[in-house]
Amino acid sequence: MTADRKAEDGGGKNGFAGFDPKSIEPYIVKDPESLAVNLARAAEQLGKAASAWLAPRETGEKTDGFGEPVSDMVKTLSKISEYWLSDPRRTLEAQTHLLGSFFDIWSRTLHRIAGDVATDPTNLARTDKRFADEDWVRNPFFDFIRQAYFATSDWAERMVNDAEGLDDHTKHKAAFYVRQISSALSPTNFITTNPQLYRETVASSGANLVKGMQMLAEDIAAGRGDLRLRQTDTSKFAIGENIAITPGKVIAQSEVCQVIQYEASTETVLKRPLLICPPWINKFYVLDLNPQKSFIKWAVDQGHTVFVISWVNPDERHASKDWEAYAREGIGFALDIIEQASGEREVNAIGYCVGGTLLAATLALHAAEGDDRIRSATLFTTQVDFTYAGDLKVFVDDDQIRQVERSMSATGYLEGSKMATAFNMLRASELIWPYFVNNYLKGEEPLPFDLLYWNSDSTRMPAANHSFYLRNCYLENKLSRGEMVLAGRKISLADVKVPIYNLATKEDHIAPAKSVFLGSSCFGGKVTFVLSGSGHIAGVVNPPDRSKYQYWTGGPAKGDIDQWLGKAKETPGSWWPHWHGWVEKLDKKRVPARKPGGPLNSLEEAPGSYVRARA
DSSP states (O other), X not given: OOHHXXXXXXXXXXXXXXXXXXXGGGGSOSOHHHHHHHHHHHHHHHHHHHHHHHHHHHTTSOOOOOHHHHHHHHHHHXXXXXXXXXXXXXXXXXXXXXXXXXXXXXXXXXXXXXXXXXXXXXGGOOOOGGGXXXXXXHSHXXXXXXXXXXXXXXXXXXXXXXXXXXXXXXXXXXXXXXXXXXXXXXXXXXXXXXXXXXXXXXXXXXXXXXXXXXXXXXHHHHTTTSOOOOOSOGGGOOBTTTBSXXXXXXXXXXXXXXXXXXXXXXXXXXXXXEEEEOOSSSOGGXXXXXXXXXXXXXXXXXXXXXXXXXXXXXXXXXXXXXHHHHIIIIIIHHHHHHHHHHSOOOEEEEEETHHHHHHHHHHXXXXXXXXXXXXXXXXXXXXXXXXXXXXXXXXXXXHHHHHHHHHHHHHSEEOHHHHHHHHHHTTHHHHTHHHHIIIIISOXXXXXXXXXXXXXXXXXEEHHHHHHHIIIIIXXXXXHHTOOEETTEEOOXXXXXXOEEEEEXXXXXXXXXXXXXXXXXXXXXXXXXXXXXXXXXXXXXXXXXXXXXXXXXXXXXXXXXXXXXXXXXXXXXXXXXXHHHHHHHHXXXXXXXXXXXXXXXXXXXXXXXXXXXXX
């Protein structure tokens, strides 16, 4: 038993007496020559990574826009510094608080080394899976680093929270930037301050770094000069072969989308077809990952005739395609095709995330034009009011939007990697740094995971479309206010009278539940608000047979979401059957199953060619 272990058990009162040398054996370099050779090989691979990064910049193929984001971060955080440095008393208070925390940690560390019992203070006693290795607590050196990290990051967050006289947006940005810096500077991200990394580097004589730097070079080359962080083994997946394999046909296409109709699996189907409008920021097959997880297959099996919009992965030809184009050539086009293929004019519609925002805006436009083909709408994690839009608002102010628009004007689109990075930054401690550590420092290949394969399959955004979305929704919140203009008309969600099934997810970091809840009040008809457990993806892609999570149902979405939740009914498992029951109550008439396309000739097998185009 080591002195550290004795300390935890309340023993060992005489310093290092009883110290077990075996406890430090994993940290002692046993083959310095092999380590030196491997460090040299790792440096060689790092040089290849640097060359892969430099090559497209030297040819002018790629230019960096690091300056403006960094400038915005420095400008934002400097306002926090100004507050604390403008008054000597505040400066002293801030310094005293941080130094006091360090002295407390140092005192506890000395007590532990002396063999005394020393536990974390209440505000540091936390569970964090980044610090799961037992040496983070058992070893006094790493324990000191862990506590110092938490104390410093907590202090930095407090500096932001307690700063006065700042507007809400600046404070929100400052808090976000501090979290990003804290995540990046975590001691878990460095070899010499992470006990597991240190041990593995010593055990392999640095072979892990050779492999890691090789993977880094490969990932920068794959990103054509940008780091394409691999989160899964993409070689294990192929669209249309073992992912997105529900049988169906592409029955039509426009410049912005393909329309897929899926083959029926029941003898009769609901008379009213179902149209799914997914987000164009990602690809539709998140709803068709595999037969066990597929919402599309499940809906087909319940007797829905399912049509899906598969958005084009745009390039410079689509630069001028704006929201009206996506409403007309996407949703409107799909409605026309559904009527030709099925003979049915009336449909139920689903919109997911920004696809739901577009669907809601299109419903308002249709209401103004007297188009009543969509008879009900289901919105998955959809914001129509962006007051509480969460951390994505950090990236949206007039200066940052102008910067994005300048970038898009050169190519006609926004690179898919830019949006992917923004989404990953919302949960950097889970979606960026663990993969950085595992891939490039441990040298481990990521495991195959279909959801992360989909997450890595990013799409571009047309310049006009993306600019409209950022300005009208995130920046000016025009849709909720009845001020958005589509097709030359000012549209209002209050004109939307069709029944709405509005699904939020409790842990959503992209469309926060509070934001979705508030948007329910914008519509002019009856809204059924449902809250699902988990987050933006897992809360939606939750098949009934897995019996995971839960959902809450209750009265009208009015007042505060916490008050609503306090009175709501909790039901274990998936919300999918509840939604299907809601649709059947609207119209449960059935007709003989339909063949994909009907009188139309199919263009190709599902999932089509548009979804296969990679950014």
